[in-house]
Amino acid sequence: MKNFHVAIIGGGVIGSSIAWELSKYKLDVVVFEMGSDVASGASKANSGVVHSGINSPPSSLKARYCVEGNKILQSLADNLGFPLKWIGKYVIAKNEEEIKELERLKKVGIENCVPGLKIKNGAEVTEPNISCFAALWVPTAGIVSPYKFTMAFAENAAENDVKFLLETKVTNLIKHKDCFILKTNKGEYQSLLVVNAAGLNCREIISMVEKPDFNVYPCRGEYLVLDKKHSSLINSMIYPVPPKELGVLGVHITPTIGGNILLGPSAEFIDDTENKKTTREMMKTLIIEGRKIIPAISDRAVINAYSGIRCKLASPEEGGWSDYRIEESKQVSGLISLLGIESPGLTGAPAIAKDVVRMISQSIELKFKDNFKFAKIKRKRFSEMSVKERSDFIKKDERWGRIVCRCEQITEKEVIDALSNPLGAKTLSSVKYRCRAGMGRCQGGFCTQHIIRIIKKQFNMDVKNIKLRSPDSNLFFGRTREVRNE
Amino acid sequence: MSNQDVDVAVIGGGPAGLAAAVSAKEHGAKHVVILDRNSWLGGILPQCIHDGFGVEETGESMTGPEYAEKYISMAQQQNIGVMNETMVLHFDKKREIIAVNKKGIHKIKAKTIVLAMGCREKTRWSAMIPGDRPSGIFTAGVAQSFINLYNIMPGKNVVILGSGDVGLIIARRLKFEGANVLGVIEILPYASGLPRNVVQCLDDYDIPLFLNHTVTSIEGRERLERIAIAQVNKNMNPISGTERQIKCDTLLLSLGLIPENELLKNADIKIDEITGGPVVDQNLETTLGGVFACGNCLQVYDTVDMLSIDAKRAGKNAAKYNKSKKLKTSIKLIAGKGVRYVVPQKIDVAGTVHITLRSEKPQEKSILWIIENDKIILRKKLRFVNPANMVKLVIEIPPEVVKSGHKLEVIIDDKR
CATH class of the missing domain: 3.50.50.60 (FAD/NAD(P)-binding domain)
Structure with missing residues (x-):
């Protein structure tokens, strides 16, 4: 032992x-x-x-x-x-009444020594797709x-x-x-x-x-991920004034490091700490809430949905x-x-x-x-390289020139680097979360077969043992003949 | 970075790209090159091991790999250049292509470009299907590639959502491999794949088809354990009380295809919101001169035969492209009542025009009209129209119609 x-x-x-x-x-x-x-x-x-x-x-x-x-x-x-980006956030007030909330937040922020807070009127807000009465600008949010x-x-x-x-x-x-x-x-x-x-x-x-x-009160939050082609909708995070109940921040719109836009989260107390389901009702609600901030948001822009669960120690009551x-x-x-x-x-x-x-x-x-x-050294990404860098990298290792994930332009080298992580994580998702292969608009439609091929080769693995995300999330039942003869 | 000049650059080496390249060469283009992302040519065809390809085009029925082989050998005989495992990253208004492969970055200056990027499958999220996110959910095409190209079984007890052709064909294929196919679920009141595939892939194997149904929930925290399906009302919303559970380990999605046109953004080429493909004229030329489009990136075709026939026209026109002949005026061809979309979307030269379109809904007896203001250009009886079957027409457009500048409206109606 x-x-x-x-x-x-x-x-x-x-x-x-x-x-x-x-x-x-x-x-x-x-x-x-x-x-x-x-x-x-x-x-x-x-x-x-x-x-x-x-x-x-x-x-x-x-x-x-x-x-x-x-x-x-x-x-x-x-x-x-x-990666870390200091893009700042706006908490927006939709009417005069909500300005009081902005002032309250600003006061709390100042007490907490948060620098640079400023309440701007609607015209000063540098977000072309947002219309609001006023907004609290928070430059140190990222x-x-x-x-x-x-x-x-x-x-x-x-x-x-x-x-x-x-x-x-x-x-x-x-x-x-x-x-x-x-x-x-x-x-x-x-x-x-x-x-x-x-x-x-x-x-x-x-x-x-x-x-x-104490007790744990799981509070589920659902999200929608929007296609990168809508990334120009916002430059910074856009938050509503926080709802009065549940101790959450409300449905906000957030740019992600990967270039997508995130819509959410909802807030719903549930009984089961493992119930990470997304629901039809909440998906609809998120679109409705999102449209209150940016009317142009469409459900056709959604490329993925998921939920996470907050660990709360206080009940909704x-x-x-x-x-x-x-x-x-x-x-x-x-x-x-x-x-x-x-x-x-x-x-x-x-x-x-x-x-x-x-x-x-x-x-x-x-x-x-x-x-x-x-x-x-910080891992380079092909999609962020200049032409010169790309040429140099490919000259050194041709795997930099083989694009595996088309939507996100992820190369074979990046996939293999992701699989060589020091933790020994080797699921399809461990590749996805490290290098973004499979995170684009086709959600793995083109690259899944290639990543599986690479995983199989890299670890000399039986396909039966290749998993999606969690210990029992095996992706395949084996070779075709094996399954038929069982 | 390597540089080269070509007459015709074809982006995509699937059936459309191959047919366009072969045809461009036949019509006088000297230097034709195909750029393709895969290590093979033929696109999706190598995984389509079922029969039935080529019947309309050649009278001979082939498998997907056989059909692809036919065009690949033609391309080889004609010395068409092929750059495999090559991804086009960018092209601009000057028709300069930047592509990458294991040899490096390549700049290709093309006199004309033929777009043949194909399409991708809709995912679970295009249909906003809620629930858990377990393993065991694949798009039908991905499952087909695992079974047919890699001999890997993605599931044992399978439900298929969506009755597109890929979904129907994979249902039969899974049955052959010993899987239980528990049913095909379709939200519409009719199958969206070809009627012959419904008979040959489902009926012949006693696979139930649930029309007016959809998947309302997905359950399973690791591997898929069960789904819930429910009947839908006219607005496609689930009817409460009709929900039932189906135990299964795999859900395949055949929800339709989306043309792959992300490359068009840089070149500022106009996209038709309905087809998802570029707006083209009678020559299949896009809104950027010298750039032509064909195959599933133009519009999603029913069969490879029809796709190849049109792709050959795109290849021919690319080879014969002459900038100076271009007229400035064009008339719009628009989808009216009963019509989902029409390709081409505009006409700028009088004469023979090949039109493809899809109806809004199935209709027994109907009449197709092409109307300029109140003037009837064409009236044609159609015996049976179905959104799954593309309608093809060849019409003569008189010079005065083009000169008029009026739009032409295409209508499918039971009477007028």
Whole structure:
């Protein structure tokens, strides 16, 4: 049985950023992720927004981590090579009444030390397709690709010797005198400390050792993804003034790093933490809500839909808002839990990770590694290269000249690079989320067969074992003759 | 970057591109080159291993690979240049093409261009089908490629949504391979594929066809486990109470095809919103002079035979293209009552014009009219029209009609 100093349960953005922060030190760290890749839950399915800190009440943990995270994100992007764009956001007021809301948000923002906030009148808003009465301009809001952001932490942590165990579900947690035993579907592990970053399953993990004093209220948010050809509709993020109930920000329109536009999310409390269905009603509602902001939005522009689930600690009756809880268990020492990390958790993650490491340093002496390395050079993308760069790259390696995904212009080299990730993720989606192959308007119609061919060759894999996204999401039943003869 | 000058550059080496290239060469173009993204020629044909290709065109029935082979050998005999695994990234108004392949970036200056990029399949999201996002959902063409090109089985218990030809043919193919095909679901009151395919692919194998039905939900968190289908009303909305579950591991989507014309954006070529293809004149020339269009990127054809016949005209016109002959005036040809679309969308020279169109809905006995203001240009009895069957016409347009500048309206009606 392998011994670790720290075992992190959950490879979402929180678990991955903590793992990365810990990878700087001389420690044995392991991350258990039940999905087939990191960022398999809420970290993948959200708006990908870097928040500024105008939405959380001053002195809340949400506000503190959001503002701190926002400040350190650019240097992280430079060192880890994930894309980040400071495109800013407008919160728009549709009438005079709503200006009061803008003023309230501005006041909160100023208290939280958010710089550059300005209320503009409708004519000053630099968005040609938006008509509004007035808008709050938030220059320090930005966008990341939420999965690339998470993967950047996880992959660099893995390069610095953190062990990532994918498709490994913690089934039981036992506290011994000075260590924990973690039982999983892939054997037992031992660790001095445990970090519970299991997202929606945080309560389930705590229940293994003590009676939880809280409930999780899953709140589903559906999104629609619009075709890139509509990307010129907006330059920055467009938010309505937040609805009064449910503790959410309302349906907004967000440009994505990949060049699409995102419409959503809805907010719907559900019973089942795994119910990530999209629904006919909500899809319609999102289009209607989107049209309130940009009337030109058409359902024909939709190329994909998905939902993510917020981990809320407050019920709808209580208003849906509660602060994060980041704490060591009082009864079970050595168990650090991160509870209710919903929006702005993506922005706050790097700051949260620093705090968690501070907590860990109280139990374990931390010494910096001598050989810690930041991520290798930022991965080039063929679609973003100049003609000269393209020619040079193809001369060096002809796989740069073979386009696999037509819609997004992704080359064979980029697909193979994605499959060579240090986490060992090898599903069709792990390729898609790393290099965008299959994310365009044909949704894999042309490239799926080629990517399957490449996966099969790269890992010498039986097609039966090739998966779409999750541990049991096998894509094929085998060779044709095999199936017929069964 | 390599540079070359060509007479005719054909973008796409599927059936349309091959036919256009062969025809361009036959009509005097010296240097013809085909640029294709695949490592093979023939486009989708190599995976269409069923029979029936070429009947209308040659009287002989062939499989897809055989049909492709016929044109590929013609292209070889005529020394048509082929650049495989080559993707056109861009072309502009000066007809300069930028393409990439494993040898590098290529600039190709073409006197004329023939567009033959084909089409792509509609996805689950074009139909906005809600539910889980498990594995086991494929477009019919993707499933067909796995079975026929790679010998890989995508499913065992299969439901097919959409009764387009690809969906019907894949239903039979899956049956041959031992899968259970539980049914074909069609939202319209009639099949959208060819009637002969309904008989030969479904009826002959006892595969049920559910008309006026759609898929309302998809369930399965990892692999597909079941779907729900429901009857729809006249507005295509599900009727509550008619929903039922079908256990299956695979859902194939045959929802129709979308012409692939993303390349046209840079060159500012006008697109017809209904066909999804470029607006063309009687010579199949687009709104950018010297650029012609054919095949499924122009309009989605029923059969490869009809597609090839038109593609040959595009190739011929590209070879014979002469900028100076171009007239400035043109008249519009528009789809009126009962007609979904008409190609070409404009006419600028009097004489013989080949027209293709589709009706709005199936009709037993009907009359097709072409009308200029109140003047009847053509009146033709049609025995049976069906949106799945393209209507083809050859008409003579007198010089005074072109000179008039009036639009021509095409109508399909039961009486007038």
